[in-house]
Amino acid sequence: MVAFPQDSFPHLVDEKVLSAFEQIWEGLGRPGTWWTGAQRRAIAEAARSAIADGPRPIGAAIPALADLDSEDGSDISDLVLEVVRRVTSESGRVTAGWAAEAIGLMGPGRYVELVAVVVLIVPVDLFCGLMDRPRQPLPEVVAGEAVGGVPRGVEAGEAYVPWLVDGWQGPNVARALSYVPADNERRMAMVSSMYDGSEFFEMVWSHRSLSRPQIELLAARTSALNECFY
Template structure:
């Protein structure tokens, strides 16, 4: 079974382990705009970009560029760059799905390394067609992509609801659920102040401009 994390030197809560496995299942399956094969290839390109390696996938060049840039140069992404991807054939929904995949793989990999285990092998892709379900309520606002019902990190993936939902599920296990975020007194192993201090420091080190 995937994500046994047998080499982990820190305890892995059952809820976290289960969610990591669900994420690997989501990664392998057809998404909303990308096939399972494309989704796994995006993850492979994202991992390779961290070490400036060549992933040798058969993705379209525009998907490769998006996966690598979101993974290793997110601080350099601009509205103009996203617009250029669209002029070269990528759709907004494909871009949002790439962002969702790359960001969650980064979160899983960071957690796995953090507990002392080795990065998990990427899953084998599953056959099938993307659902191609649109969110007809998204609108252009101040963000680089259309959002619903407003801008902000909470709604950054709202153009592809399946990606937004997957983000929320992983976020709830590795950080806080949406209701817990509204409760400034919430405490797990760390106090809320300790969690936010760590989050702010990591964001600074990663050149996060949010």
């Protein structure tokens, strides 16, 4: 069943965007590299809750990661819930030290895949909201275990997490989640469909309703409001 049919939106949506959303939803409830399908869905649910709750006030008590239960069963642990909340609604408070502690407790693979699930679901939910469309129900869970495995060429570098180093040429943002290639491919497909497509290096765009300067202005303003400095 198609999750994002064109007629479920009150306004026309580019088919490339809908295709990217379908790819994301198709993989959301399936076993990933480091999390099961049930755990990936639980992370997505936690991200939605974090968006609804919003960031905690400055000065509010925030638990130390090391004090939280880190045992994951069929669901996700208190540690994972706290990391999801920080990454989703308090990303401006993610420091190198905090990330290093979270990665040390969870492992780099689980941390990167958690971030991947968050950055896949949040833009889709926001897009639907802006288009006056209800959020899409999360997909059913597909049974199975996480496959594991570290991609070839991934090493520690300048980022908080290991990423593709061997022979890399291109912008850092494109390899940010390269520790989990399948999710990174889904993310970049969404980025391509909603932003640049194959015209990234063209300074004048005529294939969209907005000109490139207009899109870059919106992107920069959104980035600043979310304290996402790149």
